[in-house]
Amino acid sequence: MNAVLGTAAVALALAGSVLGVVTLAMGxxxxxxxxxxxxxxxxxxxxxxxVVATVxxxxxxxxHDFSVAYVAHNGSRSTPLLYTVTGMWSALEGSILLWGxxxxxxxxxxxxxxxxxxxxxxxxxxxxxxxxxAAFFFLLLAGPANPFKIIAGAVPTDGTGPNPLLQNHPLxxxxxxxxxxxxxxxxxxxxxAIAALVTGRLGEGWLVETRxxxxxxxxxxxxxIVLGAWWSYEVLGWGGxxxxxxxxxxxxxxWLTATAYIHSVMAQERRGMLRVWNLSLLVATFSxxxxxxxxxxxxxxxSVHAFSESAIGPMxxxxxxxxxxxxVGLVAWRAERLRSPGSIDSPxxxxxxxxxxxxxxxxxxxxxxxxxxxxxxxxxLRGDRLSVGGPYFERMTMPIGFTLLFLMAVAPALPWRxxxxxxxxxxxxxxxxxxxxxxxxxxxxxxxxxxxxVAFGLAAFAGAAALRQLALSVRGARAQGLPWRxxxxxxxxxxxxxxxxxxLIATGFAASSSFxxxxxxxxxxxxxxxxxxxxxxxxxxxxxxxxNKRTFRARVRIDGxxxxxxxxxxxxxxSQAIGSPSVRSGPIDDVYLTLVxxxxxxxxxxASAVIGVxxxxxxxxxxxxxxxxxxxxxxxxxxxxxxxxxxxxxxxPPAAAPETRPEPAEVPG
Amino acid sequence: xxxxxxxxxxxVVLVGALVIGSPRDGPVTDEARVRRIxxxxxxxxxxxxxxxxSEAPAAVGIREEIARRxxxxxxxxxxxxxxxxxxxxxxxxxxxxRGLGLVVWALPVLAVAVVVxxxxxxxxxxxRPRAAAALSDDDRLLVEQAxxxx
Numbered sequence: 044m045n046a047v048l049g050t051a052a053v054a055l056a057l058a059g060s061v062l063g064v065v066t067l068a069m070g071x072x073x074x075x076x077x078x079x080x081x082x083x084x085x086x087x088x089x090x091x092x093x094v095v096a097t098v099x100x101x102x103x104x105x106x107h108d109f110s111v112a113y114v115a116h117n118g119s120r121s122t123p124l125l126y127t128v129t130g131m132w133s134a135l136e137g138s139i140l141l142w143g144x145x146x147x148x149x150x151x152x153x154x155x156x157x158x159x160x161x162x163x164x165x166x167x168x169x170x171x172x173x174x175x176x177a178a179f180f181f182l183l184l185a186g187p188a189n190p191f192k193i194i195a196g197a198v199p200t201d202g203t204g205p206n207p208l209l210q211n212h213p214l215x216x217x218x219x220x221x222x223x224x225x226x227x228x229x230x231x232x233x234x235x236a237i238a239a240l241v242t243g244r245l246g247e248g249w250l251v252e253t254r255x256x257x258x259x260x261x262x263x264x265x266x267x268i269v270l271g272a273w274w275s276y277e278v279l280g281w282g283g284x285x286x287x288x289x290x291x292x293x294x295x296x297x298w299l300t301a302t303a304y305i306h307s308v309m310a311q312e313r314r315g316m317l318r319v320w321n322l323s324l325l326v327a328t329f330s331x332x333x334x335x336x337x338x339x340x341x342x343x344x345x346s347v348h349a350f351s352e353s354a355i356g357p358m359x360x361x362x363x364x365x366x367x368x369x370x371v372g373l374v375a376w377r378a379e380r381l382r383s384p385g386s387i388d389s390p391x392x393x394x395x396x397x398x399x400x401x402x403x404x405x406x407x408x409x410x411x412x413x414x415x416x417x418x419x420x421x422x423x424l425r426g427d428r429l430s431v432g433g434p435y436f437e438r439m440t441m442p443i444g445f446t447l448l449f450l451m452a453v454a455p456a457l458p459w460r461x462x463x464x465x466x467x468x469x470x471x472x473x474x475x476x477x478x479x480x481x482x483x484x485x486x487x488x489x490x491x492x493x494x495x496x497v498a499f500g501l502a503a504f505a506g507a508a509a510l511r512q513l514a515l516s517v518r519g520a521r522a523q524g525l526p527w528r529x530x531x532x533x534x535x536x537x538x539x540x541x542x543x544x545x546x547l548i549a550t551g552f553a554a555s556s557s558f559x560x561x562x563x564x565x566x567x568x569x570x571x572x573x574x575x576x577x578x579x580x581x582x583x584x585x586x587x588x589x590x591n592k593r594t595f596r597a598r599v600r601i602d603g604x605x606x607x608x609x610x611x612x613x614x615x616x617x618s619q620a621i622g623s624p625s626v627r628s629g630p631i632d633d634v635y636l637t638l639v640x641x642x643x644x645x646x647x648x649x650a651s652a653v654i655g656v657x658x659x660x661x662x663x664x665x666x667x668x669x670x671x672x673x674x675x676x677x678x679x680x681x682x683x684x685x686x687x688x689x690x691x692x693x694x695x696p697p698a699a700a701p702e703t704r705p706e707p708a709e710v711p712g
Numbered sequence: 713x714x715x716x717x718x719x720x721x722x723x724v725v726l727v728g729a730l731v732i733g734s735p736r737d738g739p740v741t742d743e744a745r746v747r748r749i750x751x752x753x754x755x756x757x758x759x760x761x762x763x764x765x766s767e768a769p770a771a772v773g774i775r776e777e778i779a780r781r782x783x784x785x786x787x788x789x790x791x792x793x794x795x796x797x798x799x800x801x802x803x804x805x806x807x808x809x810r811g812l813g814l815v816v817w818a819l820p821v822l823a824v825a826v827v828v829x830x831x832x833x834x835x836x837x838x839x840r841p842r843a844a845a846a847l848s849d850d851d852r853l854l855v856e857q858a859x860x861x862x
Contacts, residue, residue: 286760286762409820417815424812425812430804431805431816432754432806434806478726483729485729485733486733493733
């Protein structure tokens with residue numbers, strides 16, 4: 044029943060996408076406004092299909108309908124309800140369904156937002172592009188990634204349940220949906236970029252239309268990545284949060300290009316620069332989400348996240364190739380119109396800083412992409428597998444990270460066009476002293492090591508620069524008689540809050556990866572051990588039997604205070620035991636406990652347990668920084684009246700701000 | 713104090729602090745050496761974890777072997793790593809700096825050098841004063857439309 048309903052719903056969504064594409068294409072060809080309006084309404088059919096398919100999947104999961112193969116492999120009667128629901132994104136087919144649902148949702152919101160302009164060719168082309176992408180994903184769901192496949196043979200009485208790692212922490216309910224809201228969200232700006240190329244309306248109008256969409260997608264992706272790191276820290280038990288795993292890299296790549304875009308787009312809005320580059324960045328961001336899906340969902344790379352091998356690889360790769368080919372073709376076709384009217388006057392200017400920012404982010408993305416796909420290239424050329432891992436990425440990205448922190452400190456102070464030494468001196472002196480004195484204070488406090496000292500100094504420099512901008516903005520709002528909170532709204536101010544979040548993350552990253560301590564202690568009940576100024580006391584262990592797992596839980600007191608309980612879980616149907624760490628988080632450092640070896644609890648057995656203790660400073664700053672980045676994104680996207688007057692801090696160029704001017708209609712071709 | 717002097721003082725303070733603070737203090741412990749060697753090796757049986765981070769039996773075994781050799785004290789970190797790699801080829805996480813491995817190190821550096829060089833040339837060329845370019849018909853049309861629209 045669920046399978047029939049789900050299959051029908053996927054078919055409906057697929058049909059809706061295809062019919063929408065055909066209707067819009069005909070409407071555009073004939074210039075028939077009525078067809079354009081009808082065509083855009085097909086997004087509701089797609090949304091309806093996606094919602095019904097999701098309901099069918101959830102009803103199959105919750106109702107333990109093991110006739111559906113996906114449910115038999117990813118659900119079980121003993122799995123708690125939360126992890127039964129999240130089972131939808133615990134494996135390949137279901138996660139593509141989630142992708143389809145999110146995409147349909149975005150398309151529906153877009154159609155509603157632009158409903159009064161459904162007859163505008165730009166909007167029609169964007170809708171068409173979005174529906175083509177939807178058609179592709181529902182085609183995957185109808186064919187090679189069918190989540191409603193009926194199980195072969197007799198229907199089992201129970202399923203195997205999700206991967207043990209995916210039923211161990213509630214974050215699994217938030218991290219994938221957030222990430223998908225980010226990934227999929229970039230479809231909308233990509234669709235508008237394609238529409239702008241096709242219609243030839245390449246001015247700044249389409250940018251303004253999609254600015255907030257890009258910002259939201261970026262914010263979701265940021266929060267999704269940080270939640271993923273947090274999940275990794277709380278669940279995997281190795282004390283780290285980022286391993287340069289191919290799937291992590293796959294999520295990081297579009298984030299890097301999107302971050303580059305969010306910055307360079309300002310140079311286009313203000314100075315009419317970098318038109319081709321910005322289009323390319325949007326296309327790259329979208330293509331990288333597709334490439335990431337290929338790399339991680341086709342089984343070509345080893346990863347913690349890689350699901351089983353499947354036949355969808357070639358289809359995704361073909362779609363990726365099509366996306367890139369169409370985009371490159373369109374850009375080449377429009378090359379003449381894409382010549383930027385603006386040009387750079389001086390490298391020491393806001394636009395110069397954005398350019399440097401883009402080189403740095405581009406280099407960052409290139410390093411991550413190269414390191415991720417290089418094992419594949421090496422295998423093809425040499426026949427043996429070469430691994431590129433953490434040490435490579437850390438060495439290569441550290442100088443880029445420092446460059447970005449430096450730019451983050453300097454760029455907000457730079458005016459557009461060109462900066463005089465007066466301006467640089469006045470605006471940078473205080474932040475630069477903040478950075479320098481931070482380095483001095485760290486050295487006095489006994490912090491040693493070139494890398495971390497530079498990181499802390501640059502972070503303080505950038506943080507002080509961002510705070511300076513915010514203070515000026517708040518003061519400006521007060522001077523205009525507005526409440527001080529208004530000084531935190533808007534893109535520039537929200538952006539500074541995001542920068543503060545980045546500063547926290549950079550500091551936490553540098554501190555925790557440079558000054559961690561870890562050791563494993565074999566402790567008898569009542570025995571204590573000390574590491575890096577903390578004392579842990581092992582109190583004893585207990586065994587808890589739950590329907591889906593048997594848990595060995597150790598009780599460990601930290602610094603004579605609260606008792607923490609690192610555990611090992613033996614899930615039914617899984618061979619290897621899964622550890623779950625227990626963490627005491629604090630503003631200064633985290634004490635991270637793992638149960639490495641369980642005691643023999645039978646009479647006369649060895650009652651001692653092996654406890655892993657991992658102490659890392661400033662880890663909590665990472666999560667706080669992620670939250671601040673999300674909050675800053677919200678402030679940046681906050682709707683408000685646009686200022687027509689130039690801001691005191693960044694004088695506007697003589698050319699009128701183009702974003703406020705409606706764009707002349709142009710004929711394609 | 714004049715401006716240049718302020719920045720010069722800051723530079724001296726910064727460089728001084730970095731010179732004092734850069735050397736890591738204390739002798740390197742055996743445990744730190746084991747961790748450093750293990751971080752460069754991939755755990756052969758798990759996915760995407762280093763020997764230093766994983767608790768899988770294979771990783772624990774390799775760690776014990778490294779610890780034995782470190783305690784022995786006769787080999788350098790590089791020699792121990794080479795020995796482990798002779799037992800388990802292809803578990804190195806840091807690509808070698810020769811042959812095909814060199815590409816992955818050098819390519820990004822080259823790419824950045826080319827891009828930065830290219831940009832420097834473009835910026836310098838654009839900054840030279842140019843004669844006002846003749847307006848095309850397209851430009852006139854654009855201005856006309858812009859003026860007409862409300």
